[in-house]
Amino acid sequence: MASAASSRRTGSTGRPPRVAVIGGGHNGLTAAAYLARAGVEVTVLERLPHPGGAAVSTDGFAGLDARLSRYSYLVSLMPKQIIDDLGLDVRLARRRYSSYTPLPDALLRGPAASGRRPGLLIDAGDEAATRASFAAIGAASDADGFASFSDRTTRLAASLFPTLTRPLPTAAAAREAAGGASAWSEIVDAPISDAIERAVDHDLVRGVIATDALIGTFAALDDPGLEQNRCLLYHVIGGGTGDWDVPIGGMGRVSGGLEAAARAAGASIITGVTVTRVTPDGEVTWEERIGGLPLESAGLPTGTELTAQFDLVLSAVAPHVLARLLGDEAPATERPEGAQVKVNMLLRRLPRLRDDVSSEAAFGGTFHINEAYSQLGAAHASASGGGIPAPLPCEIYCHSLTDPTILGDELRASGAHTLTVFGLHVPDRLLTSENNERMRAELERAALASLDSVLAEPIEPLLLEGVGGAGRAIETKTTRDIEEALAMPGGNIFHGPLSWPWLEAEPESPAAAWGVETAHPRVLLAGSGARRGGAVSGIGGHNAAHAALELLAERL
Ligand SMILES: Cc1cc2nc3c(=O)[nH]c(=O)nc-3n(C[C@H](O)[C@H](O)[C@H](O)COP(=O)(O)OP(=O)(O)OC[C@H]3O[C@@H](n4cnc5c(N)ncnc54)[C@H](O)[C@@H]3O)c2cc1C
Numbered sequence: 001m002a003s004a005a006s007s008r009r010t011g012s013t014g015r016p017p018r019v020a021v022i023g024g025g026h027n028g029l030t031a032a033a034y035l036a037r038a039g040v041e042v043t044v045l046e047r048l049p050h051p052g053g054a055a056v057s058t059d060g061f062a063g064l065d066a067r068l069s070r071y072s073y074l075v076s077l078m079p080k081q082i083i084d085d086l087g088l089d090v091r092l093a094r095r096r097y098s099s100y101t102p103l104p105d106a107l108l109r110g111p112a113a114s115g116r117r118p119g120l121l122i123d124a125g126d127e128a129a130t131r132a133s134f135a136a137i138g139a140a141s142d143a144d145g146f147a148s149f150s151d152r153t154t155r156l157a158a159s160l161f162p163t164l165t166r167p168l169p170t171a172a173a174a175r176e177a178a179g180g181a182s183a184w185s186e187i188v189d190a191p192i193s194d195a196i197e198r199a200v201d202h203d204l205v206r207g208v209i210a211t212d213a214l215i216g217t218f219a220a221l222d223d224p225g226l227e228q229n230r231c232l233l234y235h236v237i238g239g240g241t242g243d244w245d246v247p248i249g250g251m252g253r254v255s256g257g258l259e260a261a262a263r264a265a266g267a268s269i270i271t272g273v274t275v276t277r278v279t280p281d282g283e284v285t286w287e288e289r290i291g292g293l294p295l296e297s298a299g300l301p302t303g304t305e306l307t308a309q310f311d312l313v314l315s316a317v318a319p320h321v322l323a324r325l326l327g328d329e330a331p332a333t334e335r336p337e338g339a340q341v342k343v344n345m346l347l348r349r350l351p352r353l354r355d356d357v358s359s360e361a362a363f364g365g366t367f368h369i370n371e372a373y374s375q376l377g378a379a380h381a382s383a384s385g386g387g388i389p390a391p392l393p394c395e396i397y398c399h400s401l402t403d404p405t406i407l408g409d410e411l412r413a414s415g416a417h418t419l420t421v422f423g424l425h426v427p428d429r430l431l432t433s434e435n436n437e438r439m440r441a442e443l444e445r446a447a448l449a450s451l452d453s454v455l456a457e458p459i460e461p462l463l464l465e466g467v468g469g470a471g472r473a474i475e476t477k478t479t480r481d482i483e484e485a486l487a488m489p490g491g492n493i494f495h496g497p498l499s500w501p502w503l504e505a506e507p508e509s510p511a512a513a514w515g516v517e518t519a520h521p522r523v524l525l526a527g528s529g530a531r532r533g534g535a536v537s538g539i540g541g542h543n544a545a546h547a548a549l550e551l552l553a554e555r556l
Pocket residue numbers: 022023024025026027028045046047048051052053054055070071072073074075076077273274275276316317318321342482485486487488492493494495526527528529534535536537540
């Protein structure tokens with residue numbers, strides 16, 4: 001700390017510039033680390049008792065030695081540059097199997113030759129096996145179309161991904177840099193359903209591509225608003241390849257590394273405090289709370305509200321939350337809406353499969369369940385009509401196959417495994433604070449039923465039991481639960497709708513150039529809600545820190 005303080009930059013006022021970061025999620029920590037390393041006096045204010053936000057691990061199953069990534073679980077968009085700049089001890093493992101998708105009953109044409117059912121295995125390590133798998137589900141002619149769509153998005157990724165940590169390009173410059181990447185017009189100019197239907201024919205193959213457009217996003221694939229296109233774009237450009245990697249040790253290691261980097265550089269991280277007010281000129285008010293409750297409700301003395309003046313405020317909370325803190329009566333951003341249910345499980349062993357595929361292959365990548373194109377369309381229609389989709393489209397994945405370090409020795413030796421389920425098309429509009437408990441139970445049942453529909457045995461009996469009557473090792477989080485736990489409005493996992501990673505016109509300020517501007521020059525976005533900030537990437541924090549340093553250099 002002393003060395004960081006002594007190397008602090010001072011402005012014309014003779015003191016180091018002061019910056020508040022509201023929200024200690026991984027983006028707030030990233031911003032804090034960059035700013036503190038540049039000699040800025042940084043204070044991070046986080047309402048939970050610990051930093052990390054949605055990028056944390058938990059040992060939530062009593063007596064079971066397993067640290068599951070509680071919310072986010074895979075990393076694609078975190079640039080190596082951020083890991084290197086901040087000297088983070090973050091290791092990411094590449095998955096050999098990209099995805100496995102069983103053929104739903106409705107698409108099965110007669111019994112398979114082997115007697116076991118076929119499914120589509122995308123095996124990055126074996127092109128011939130992948131082709132054979134296309135043939136096995138009756139989609140041999142789609143193998144080329146699928147590979148070619150993937151090549152086109154990879155070319156686009158190669159030109160776009162490096163721009164995410166630089167000032168925003170204009171749309172024209174980004175389009176020119178994409179050169180011959182025809183994925184640009186496929187993704188940017190028309191609903192993604194057009195491109196998918198042109199690229200491949202088989203219902204299941206179309207669904208595998210389409211799910212990238214629907215993670216945390218409630219939209220029809222042919223929606224002219226193109227929110228689903230932006231969602232797909234961010235899902236296919238990460239790292240310049242679109243690969244989704246496993247953070248070794250779990251998501252908590254990513255935030256833990258960022259927290260350590262921020263603290264080592266001298267940032268002050270205050271947890272258990274809720275920011276209640278921000279003024280456009282940089283005054284921030286916060287209250288000490290316990291478990292999100294005011295101290296008085298715990299019988300403790302009040303008078304713990306603090307106010308301080310900062311040169312800049314970086315908001316790493318959702319733009320909708322910031323609007324309330326600024327007292328905007330009619331916030332510029334509508335309350336966003338999430339659309340997922342998340343289920344974490346700890347199993348005695350992986351379930352037996354009905355299909356002709358090994359467990360390592362099926363569970364080692366993203367296992368799509370009931371996500372054929374027609375099923376995704378039907379699920380969207382059913383949720384639009386107010387119902388829980390049946391079957392619920394889900395993706396599951398087993399962290400402990402790629403990275404067993406999240407399990408204690410005994411569990412590991414016993415053959416236990418984690419399973420993470422991300423259910424699609426459950427818009428927050430289906431939930432209320434009154435029905436949340438019932439909906440959580442119904443959604444859990446829907447997710448388990450969806451899984452059972454493709455397994456050779458029911459999954460529930462495989463759940464481990466926590467000790468001391470703690471119950472089964474399963475945790476289900478609805479959008480309401482996510483909002484309550486993390487203050488993500490509507491449970492929207494990206495803090496709001498995603499934006500294109502470019503500008504239509506030349507920017508007029510450093511904040512606009514970095515995609516972090518608000519209506520107030522002293523207040524910048526630094527979280528997922530910043531342009532290009534969605535997902536676990538640190539990009540929102542990185543870009544806000546760079547804009548802040550430019551602004552501070554101008555002002556002090
Ligand atoms: C269920 C789920 C699954 C996901 N899966 C993935 C995935 O696999 N891969 C991926 O890349 N992304 C995933 N995401 C998205 C990703 O986790 C988020 O986009 C990202 O973590 C957001 O980081 P952040 O730092 O911007 O904000 P957050 O993580 O939301 O952190 C914001 C912090 O601000 C705090 N805060 C809020 N209000 C206040 C206040 N008034 N005062 C003080 N503090 C406040 C909150 O407590 C929180 O800690 C997932 C998200 C969810 C919820």
